[in-house]
Amino acid sequence: MRALFIGRFQPFHLGHVEVLKKFDFEYVIAIGSAYESYTKENPFTAGERYEMIHEGMMEAGIKNFHIVPVPDINRYGVYVKHLADITPSFDKVITNKKVIKEIFEREGYEVISTPLYKRKEYRGEVIRRRIAKKMPWEHLLPKSVADYIKKIRGVERIQAIYAKDF
Amino acid sequence: MRALFIGRFQPFHLGHVEVLKKFDFEYVIAIGSAYESYTKENPFTAGERYEMIHEGMMEAGIKNFHIVPVPDINRYGVYVKHLADITPSFDKVITNKKVIKEIFEREGYEVISTPLYKRKEYRGEVIRRRIAKKMPWEHLLPKSVADYIKKIRGVERIQAIYAKDF
Amino acid sequence: MRALFIGRFQPFHLGHVEVLKKFDFEYVIAIGSAYESYTKENPFTAGERYEMIHEGMMEAGIKNFHIVPVPDINRYGVYVKHLADITPSFDKVITNKKVIKEIFEREGYEVISTPLYKRKEYRGEVIRRRIAKKMPWEHLLPKSVADYIKKIRGVERIQAIYAKDF
Amino acid sequence: MRALFIGRFQPFHLGHVEVLKKFDFEYVIAIGSAYESYTKENPFTAGERYEMIHEGMMEAGIKNFHIVPVPDINRYGVYVKHLADITPSFDKVITNKKVIKEIFEREGYEVISTPLYKRKEYRGEVIRRRIAKKMPWEHLLPKSVADYIKKIRGVERIQAIYAKDF
Amino acid sequence: MRALFIGRFQPFHLGHVEVLKKFDFEYVIAIGSAYESYTKENPFTAGERYEMIHEGMMEAGIKNFHIVPVPDINRYGVYVKHLADITPSFDKVITNKKVIKEIFEREGYEVISTPLYKRKEYRGEVIRRRIAKKMPWEHLLPKSVADYIKKIRGVERIQAIYAKDF
Amino acid sequence: MRALFIGRFQPFHLGHVEVLKKFDFEYVIAIGSAYESYTKENPFTAGERYEMIHEGMMEAGIKNFHIVPVPDINRYGVYVKHLADITPSFDKVITNKKVIKEIFEREGYEVISTPLYKRKEYRGEVIRRRIAKKMPWEHLLPKSVADYIKKIRGVERIQAIYAKDF
Numbered sequence: 001m002r003a004l005f006i007g008r009f010q011p012f013h014l015g016h017v018e019v020l021k022k023f024d025f026e027y028v029i030a031i032g033s034a035y036e037s038y039t040k041e042n043p044f045t046a047g048e049r050y051e052m053i054h055e056g057m058m059e060a061g062i063k064n065f066h067i068v069p070v071p072d073i074n075r076y077g078v079y080v081k082h083l084a085d086i087t088p089s090f091d092k093v094i095t096n097k098k099v100i101k102e103i104f105e106r107e108g109y110e111v112i113s114t115p116l117y118k119r120k121e122y123r124g125e126v127i128r129r130r131i132a133k134k135m136p137w138e139h140l141l142p143k144s145v146a147d148y149i150k151k152i153r154g155v156e157r158i159q160a161i162y163a164k165d166f
Numbered sequence: 167m168r169a170l171f172i173g174r175f176q177p178f179h180l181g182h183v184e185v186l187k188k189f190d191f192e193y194v195i196a197i198g199s200a201y202e203s204y205t206k207e208n209p210f211t212a213g214e215r216y217e218m219i220h221e222g223m224m225e226a227g228i229k230n231f232h233i234v235p236v237p238d239i240n241r242y243g244v245y246v247k248h249l250a251d252i253t254p255s256f257d258k259v260i261t262n263k264k265v266i267k268e269i270f271e272r273e274g275y276e277v278i279s280t281p282l283y284k285r286k287e288y289r290g291e292v293i294r295r296r297i298a299k300k301m302p303w304e305h306l307l308p309k310s311v312a313d314y315i316k317k318i319r320g321v322e323r324i325q326a327i328y329a330k331d332f
Numbered sequence: 333m334r335a336l337f338i339g340r341f342q343p344f345h346l347g348h349v350e351v352l353k354k355f356d357f358e359y360v361i362a363i364g365s366a367y368e369s370y371t372k373e374n375p376f377t378a379g380e381r382y383e384m385i386h387e388g389m390m391e392a393g394i395k396n397f398h399i400v401p402v403p404d405i406n407r408y409g410v411y412v413k414h415l416a417d418i419t420p421s422f423d424k425v426i427t428n429k430k431v432i433k434e435i436f437e438r439e440g441y442e443v444i445s446t447p448l449y450k451r452k453e454y455r456g457e458v459i460r461r462r463i464a465k466k467m468p469w470e471h472l473l474p475k476s477v478a479d480y481i482k483k484i485r486g487v488e489r490i491q492a493i494y495a496k497d498f
Numbered sequence: 499m500r501a502l503f504i505g506r507f508q509p510f511h512l513g514h515v516e517v518l519k520k521f522d523f524e525y526v527i528a529i530g531s532a533y534e535s536y537t538k539e540n541p542f543t544a545g546e547r548y549e550m551i552h553e554g555m556m557e558a559g560i561k562n563f564h565i566v567p568v569p570d571i572n573r574y575g576v577y578v579k580h581l582a583d584i585t586p587s588f589d590k591v592i593t594n595k596k597v598i599k600e601i602f603e604r605e606g607y608e609v610i611s612t613p614l615y616k617r618k619e620y621r622g623e624v625i626r627r628r629i630a631k632k633m634p635w636e637h638l639l640p641k642s643v644a645d646y647i648k649k650i651r652g653v654e655r656i657q658a659i660y661a662k663d664f
Numbered sequence: 665m666r667a668l669f670i671g672r673f674q675p676f677h678l679g680h681v682e683v684l685k686k687f688d689f690e691y692v693i694a695i696g697s698a699y700e701s702y703t704k705e706n707p708f709t710a711g712e713r714y715e716m717i718h719e720g721m722m723e724a725g726i727k728n729f730h731i732v733p734v735p736d737i738n739r740y741g742v743y744v745k746h747l748a749d750i751t752p753s754f755d756k757v758i759t760n761k762k763v764i765k766e767i768f769e770r771e772g773y774e775v776i777s778t779p780l781y782k783r784k785e786y787r788g789e790v791i792r793r794r795i796a797k798k799m800p801w802e803h804l805l806p807k808s809v810a811d812y813i814k815k816i817r818g819v820e821r822i823q824a825i826y827a828k829d830f
Numbered sequence: 831m832r833a834l835f836i837g838r839f840q841p842f843h844l845g846h847v848e849v850l851k852k853f854d855f856e857y858v859i860a861i862g863s864a865y866e867s868y869t870k871e872n873p874f875t876a877g878e879r880y881e882m883i884h885e886g887m888m889e890a891g892i893k894n895f896h897i898v899p900v901p902d903i904n905r906y907g908v909y910v911k912h913l914a915d916i917t918p919s920f921d922k923v924i925t926n927k928k929v930i931k932e933i934f935e936r937e938g939y940e941v942i943s944t945p946l947y948k949r950k951e952y953r954g955e956v957i958r959r960r961i962a963k964k965m966p967w968e969h970l971l972p973k974s975v976a977d978y979i980k981k982i983r984g985v986e987r988i989q990a991i992y993a994k995d996f
Contacts, residue, residue, distance in 0.1 A: 035573045036572070037573065046749065050750075075202070077417040085711055088711055089711065098329045102323060213416065213420055232386070233398070241533045251378065253379050264658040264661045268536070492928040543915050585877045586877055586884070763991050
């Protein structure tokens with residue numbers, strides 16, 4: 001039984017891990033907005049996010065998964081097919097976004113809506129802002145992911161992206 | 167005498183019908199942002215909008231028209247040519263947007279600026295919001311278009327798109 | 333009952349008319365390669381082809397149809413969805429190409445395979461070459477289409493495209 | 499010694515000239531967002547901006563430069579390579595944006611950060627707004643550039659773009 | 665030590681396996697032309713090729729690898745960066761194509777040129793043609809890959825793609 | 831009086847110089863297929879071609895020119911506008927290709943058709959093949975351009991591109 005889990009993973013954090021640990025599926029993890037990087041919304045490249053997810057999954061002891069970077073096409077009417085065209089096949093989709101649910105159900109997929117884990121804290125946007133503002137952030141990520149971000153100088157990068165320019 | 171009428175038609179409503187009934191042209195109706203769908207700005211696919219316009223025109227008794235979906239190119243400097251390349255030819259353009267007037271006049275087209283009908287009410291953005299908020303909306307559309315939207319479960323779709331996700 | 337009929341219509345000719353007259357469907361006529369023009373394969377713009385089809389259908393007395401230009405996406409795995417996203421809905425597909433049959437059946441459409449009418453003569457490539465070589469060609473097209481091509485100086489265009497450049 | 503200077507140049511103004519006059523490099527001037535035009539952010543086409551820069555540089559007595567329009571690719575991770583692929587080669591980059599510094603340093607370029615000249619006044623956004631609001635603006639540009647803008651009716655264009663549409 | 669191995673894998677065959685078994689690297693396997701499918705050159709989608717590679721690697725007992733679909737950008741000058749932007753990082757590149765060697769060396773990667781295994785037989789183009797012509801082909805692939813192709817009716821697909829259409 | 835001269839300039843050679851020396855125009859030199867490189871048809875990047883043209887023009891003593899890389903859009907119906915949108919304005923077009931003449935005249939430009947200089951020898955395709963086959967080629971180019979090609983190791987590159995891969 002394969003389940004799709006889509007996200008932008010900017011960065012991959014413990015909220016993601018909590019959801020993935022709930023089930024016993026073989027996962028297809030789709031990295032959305034794969035071509036975006038070095039922006040406030042998407043500081044990390046898809047390649048870097050691929051490594052974060054891989055490290056984080058190993059640390060969490062989840063072994064049965066496939067990671068696929070998925071470029072945006074900005075056409076929701078075609079998005080499901082676009083994604084399914086470049087990923088291993090799947091039967092289920094895990095999401096808590098209503099419009100994602102809508103477009104996958106329209107194509108005949110079973111959608112599992114699951115509440116996110118401590119959504120106010122474990123959230124990409126919040127974590128990026130904490131890094132930008134030099135507030136503590138490492139406790140929100142798997143240790144290996146936090147280490148990876150520091151290794152690639154991701155902290156400095158996010159601070160540069162959030163900096164005022166004059 | 168053929169006139170171009172451009173819009174996103176999200177959805178096609180009575181304000182559009184009022185403008186089209188004013189003249190006795192053969193119309194080229196261009197569906198702008200044809201690749202956008204399932205977003206707040208553009209909930210319906212171009213194919214769905216094609217059907218709405220066709221139904222609404224029949225209901226209004228206007229018979230002499232051509233409908234053409236036009237994908238965005240996000241290059242206004244080339245947009246007029248891009249559009250004219252994939253539509254039947256036309257001599258006039260009906261618009262009330264100053265920048266659209268500017269780019270078509272620059273290419274030598276005659277532009278007719280006509281005030282929109284009851285612009286505060288008969289307006290896509292207002293209608294989409296009314297649907298999202300479960301306020302009355304059907305009186306703003308041709309009956310056949312309202313019926314079509316209900317048939318394709320467009321009400322539920324717009325409510326899902328506007329929903330908060332957590 | 334709506335049926336899809338896809339082609340490049342370079343130009344729209346009597347072979348197309350013969351197939352369309354065989355059935356009593358409401359047609360969705362998709363103009364493929366809509367962004368191509370001024371090449372040997374695709375001398376006419378989608379807008380010009382739109383006008384040819386409209387003229388030719390009127391002349392043939394077929395009234396129940398919708399014409400939609402469809403840009404290529406060069407991704408057959410997504411093509412059916414791409415097309416269906418911007419056309420009115422349809423139930424059947426008329427084609428004699430095995431791979432088109434394959435990709436539409438995969439998406440659950442009924443495909444009608446029908447032999448083409450005098451395929452050796454009534455064929456875009458053959459007609460374009462006849463025009464280029466100044467051989468008779470008008471008898472292969474609806475009269476209104478031949479007239480339209482002459483009016484837009486399409487004969488001179490095709491001869492320029494096929495000309496050797498030095 | 500060649501230095502890259504990137505901007506959108508909407509329009510090319512005296513702030514740009516001040517920076518360029520500071521150094522004695524051979525310049526590669528990259529016109530960013532080259533495909534954008536007729537919007538609030540980017541009213542002028544790349545071709546028009548090319549002419550503005552050329553006029554302004556002549557007026558300022560700077561002779562050793564190359565102008566290259568660079569379309570966006572919206573992928574910062576690849577942007578430096580994308581740009582370097584279509585411009586003459588360069589060794590240094592002049593910028594005051596931290597994230598631009600970051601992406602060029604990552605590719606091994608030397609980056610010169612220089613404070614902008616009277617940044618509150620000499621700034622594209624401010625100048626465009628002044629034009630839209632019919633406030634004085636010509637003193638902020640090289641005379642030849644102001645003349646060019648008036649010649650191509652750029653004042654009217656910006657006012658049309660900024661106008662409310664109903 | 666991570667090594668990049670690029671191919672289109674149409675299909676993944678024993679020639680690929682032989683090369684991968686020669687070394688003891690952690691592999692990044694990039695599926696080139698990821699958006700192509702249902703053509704003579706590229707009959708299988710990237711998603712299907714992902715599954716083939718995964719099955720074939722398991723069967724060959726190679727465990728340390730990452731698979732990444734890479735869409736074409738048709739700009740060799742930027743291709744290396746485009747690829748590296750969406751894949752886990754790597755140090756070496758395994759290829760026997762001189763131009764691929766050229767573009768990766770230009771970006772500072774170490775390139776390992778290794779002769780292909782029985783290149784006349786173990787070759788995608790040859791295998792696809794054998795399938796199309798109903799000649800024996802299964803012995804050229806890992807058993808699990810041949811089984812997968814049969815399961816998804818890939819044999820019929822290739823025969824439809826290679827069929828004459830009239 | 832400004833004249834457009836379009837080419838791919840793979841490489842810029844003495845045949846180009848001969849044509850440009852015939853007239854006394856201010857030239858807009860458009861580098862076509864600007865995003866192509868490292869292929870048989872287009873071995874050099876647009877940036878490299880920019881430098882070749884600049885060197886060659888200096889050597890020929892022609893001073894009044896602007897160079898602009900122009901990416902393909904593969905839509906001849908829109909190509910003229912696409913090009914004019916990113917280049918300085920021009921009144922005339924110099925070309926010897928009939929279809930280029932056709933599309934520019936259609937947009938109202940004056941086209942000058944001029945025979946090419948010793949077309950059998952002074953021709954990109956011929957020169958690239960001579961380089962690939964290690965035949966003499968330098969006499970067909972301005973000296974500065976031949977020197978530039980050798981400096982960037984363009985000879986080795988073309989030989990790698992033309993090499994058989996196994």
